[in-house]
Amino acid sequence: MVNGKKGTNKFLLKRTAIIDIYPLFFHIYIFKLLRMSEPVIALHTVKKNYQDVPVLDIARLELPVGIYWLQGENGAGKTTCMKVMAGLIPFKGEIVLRGNVSSREHPVQFRRLINYAEAEPLYPSFLTGRDLLELYLNTKGGNRDQISAISERLGVDIFVNNPVSSYSSGMLKKLSLLLAFTGNPALILLDEPLITIDTYALTVLYDLIRTYSAKGVTFCITSHQPLDAEELTVTGTLKVAHKNITLN
Amino acid sequence: MRTTTAILSKIFTQRFYIQNTGFFLVLFYLLFGVVDGSSLWNYHQSLMLGFLRNNSFLIIVLLLWTSYALKCAGFILKTFQTQGYDFLFPTMGSMPATSRWRTWWVLHTAIYMPVLVYAAVAVVVAIQQHYYLKGIIIIVFNIANCIWPLTLYERKLAQPDVIFFTGHMQRWLNKHFTKPPVLFFLYELFTNFPRRIFSTKLFSAAILWLTFLIMRQGEYFDLRGLQLGAMVSVLVHMQLMVHNRAFDDTYLNFMENLPIRLSTHYLRLICIYILMFLPEMVMITVNAYTKTPWMGLITVFCTALSLMILFRCLLYFPKMNPEIHVRYVLLTSFIVLFMILGKYEWPAIALLQIASAIIFFKKYRTYEPYIERE
Numbered sequence A: 001m002v003n004g005k006k007g008t009n010k011f012l013l014k015r016t017a018i019i020d021i022y023p024l025f026f027h028i029y030i031f032k033l034l035r036m037s038e039p040v041i042a043l044h045t046v047k048k049n050y051q052d053v054p055v056l057d058i059a060r061l062e063l064p065v066g067i068y069w070l071q072g073e074n075g076a077g078k079t080t081c082m083k084v085m086a087g088l089i090p091f092k093g094e095i096v097l098r099g100n101v102s103s104r105e106h107p108v109q110f111r112r113l114i115n116y117a118e119a120e121p122l123y124p125s126f127l128t129g130r131d132l133l134e135l136y137l138n139t140k141g142g143n144r145d146q147i148s149a150i151s152e153r154l155g156v157d158i159f160v161n162n163p164v165s166s167y168s169s170g171m172l173k174k175l176s177l178l179l180a181f182t183g184n185p186a187l188i189l190l191d192e193p194l195i196t197i198d199t200y201a202l203t204v205l206y207d208l209i210r211t212y213s214a215k216g217v218t219f220c221i222t223s224h225q226p227l228d229a230e231e232l233t234v235t236g237t238l239k240v241a242h243k244n245i246t247l248n
Numbered sequence B: 001m002r003t004t005t006a007i008l009s010k011i012f013t014q015r016f017y018i019q020n021t022g023f024f025l026v027l028f029y030l031l032f033g034v035v036d037g038s039s040l041w042n043y044h045q046s047l048m049l050g051f052l053r054n055n056s057f058l059i060i061v062l063l064l065w066t067s068y069a070l071k072c073a074g075f076i077l078k079t080f081q082t083q084g085y086d087f088l089f090p091t092m093g094s095m096p097a098t099s100r101w102r103t104w105w106v107l108h109t110a111i112y113m114p115v116l117v118y119a120a121v122a123v124v125v126a127i128q129q130h131y132y133l134k135g136i137i138i139i140v141f142n143i144a145n146c147i148w149p150l151t152l153y154e155r156k157l158a159q160p161d162v163i164f165f166t167g168h169m170q171r172w173l174n175k176h177f178t179k180p181p182v183l184f185f186l187y188e189l190f191t192n193f194p195r196r197i198f199s200t201k202l203f204s205a206a207i208l209w210l211t212f213l214i215m216r217q218g219e220y221f222d223l224r225g226l227q228l229g230a231m232v233s234v235l236v237h238m239q240l241m242v243h244n245r246a247f248d249d250t251y252l253n254f255m256e257n258l259p260i261r262l263s264t265h266y267l268r269l270i271c272i273y274i275l276m277f278l279p280e281m282v283m284i285t286v287n288a289y290t291k292t293p294w295m296g297l298i299t300v301f302c303t304a305l306s307l308m309i310l311f312r313c314l315l316y317f318p319k320m321n322p323e324i325h326v327r328y329v330l331l332t333s334f335i336v337l338f339m340i341l342g343k344y345e346w347p348a349i350a351l352l353q354i355a356s357a358i359i360f361f362k363k364y365r366t367y368e369p370y371i372e373r374e
Helices: A002-037 A078-086 A107-113 A129-140 A144-154 A169-180 A199-214 B004-019 B021-033 B037-053 B055-081 B088-093 B097-128 B132-158 B167-176 B181-192 B194-217 B223-236 B238-251 B253-257 B262-288 B294-314 B322-341 B345-366
Strands: A041-050 A053-063 A067-071 A092-097 A114-117 A187-191 A218-222 A236-241 A244-247
Touching (some): A041 A078, A053 A078, A053 A244, A067 A078, A078 A114, A078 A187, A078 A218, A092 A107, A107 A114, A114 A169, A129 A144, A129 A169, A129 B167, A144 A169, A144 A199, A169 A187, A199 A218, B004 B021, B004 B055, B004 B097, B037 B055, B037 B097, B055 B097, B055 B132, B097 B132, B181 B238, B181 B262, B194 B223, B194 B238, B223 B262, B238 B294, B238 B322, B262 B294, B262 B345, B294 B345, B322 B345
Parallel strands (some): A067 A218
Antiparallel strands (some): A041 A092, A236 A244
16 A cells, blocks of 8 residues: 555656646747747848849748758759858848848848858868868857767768868868858758768768757758658758749 | 870979969070170179179079079979869879889979079089089089978878978967968968968068168158058058959858858958058068157058058959959059148048948948959
């Protein structure tokens, strides 16, 4: 009986605790649900010209949280679209992140929420990987230990103190991918991340995308190769054609 | 079938002479064009006897030859770092050591040849005139100049990440010191374009030296004269400003994705030019601190730096090519010059600063390199 009483007490205690913290879980759940439904990025009348040649003309595009595969032929404007989203090149119109961070009104906060890894990264030859990593961590912030762990998993820590002029294209790519995970981004844009890196790094990358995606980070990935369906569940595909982007 | 040496000669020797055609034209003009043909041999014999008889002159000549050897070594090392020449590491690295050393020697000697030819003639003259010791010194020195660069080439092949001569120090710095963005452009100049920065600084120093010389000879000191000298010195830096824009366009685009405030970007720009003009500021201070109060020196520095910053900011207009830039720079310089002559230095500085800030804050985020159509 004593044991039974004890057992009942334990059960009651557990129930009370669950009831006590239930509203907290409920609130987090509702908050996450709202976050999921609200667009992480919204493009309003975005236009981009190279000199007088129009390249992008997007009337409206809203993307909820998820993993998106950005498709398009060579020269369709995928990289331009990513550069526009990342704030790397000027454009007409407005991009809003998480419903309230505008590219025009909050340029600094905007850049804190969006990270970009280039298809063919180019850095000054004399900079080391560490120089770039410190610059990103100092400006974008984020958890240094977490980045160190990713650096070790990708094998960047081995060559991080060498100047980028001594890097192979695969090493440069790994560094650029590592930099894309710094800070606390809401959206990470990966331009052709599957090319040039080795198969082990690729599995690490897929794992990182899954982990970050589970935390609510949205990914927009361009790739001419299909994304491995066993590794990633794609929320939707974005098609760049005729200067516009459509979500399927 | 072409031999390895022939292919490598095309990569190193031919490229060296093609790239330095202007340099050799000027050199040949100075050595052979300034005197008429009949007295050419006498001219050179006198020149050679001059450094064979005088030890100080000989040291200067040997230093000049060494600086040429440095130029040759710098060219070969830089070729390894040039985009598209990465294949040299695996190909030359696979060669047997003896044949590689021989190839290095052939390549280096081929581009060092002009000095060897002149030195050989000087040695003949030294023997004829019984200056045997000087002849031996010239021979030993030139043999050394043909050998020591080979060790650098070997080291470069083994350590591709070492940019120039400072292997261990560079590695230590890379490990313990993070380069701040304000130093990026200066690093670019010192590592990839040392000749450009050194020649600019040399011209700039020469202009300031001439300014002080003229004022000393005239036995007067006028702050406006010094400001004029500083202005001309700023104009010498124009090619570095255009280079700065090209560097930012090509390599620093990634920084646009960083959450950095516009004011911080502007501060970085100002600091780059303060650091760049620092040697001139030191030179001006050393030469003028006894002749003018501190406020005078500050006025000179502020004028020069304000001009530099405005000239750089003008390049945030995408269509501002070097030709148009020169026009605006000269126009601004004339206006500022007249304001200085009229003793309106501080209003000029204020106007330059306001103009720079307006251009920068308005143009920075919308700037995009402009590709001119042919």
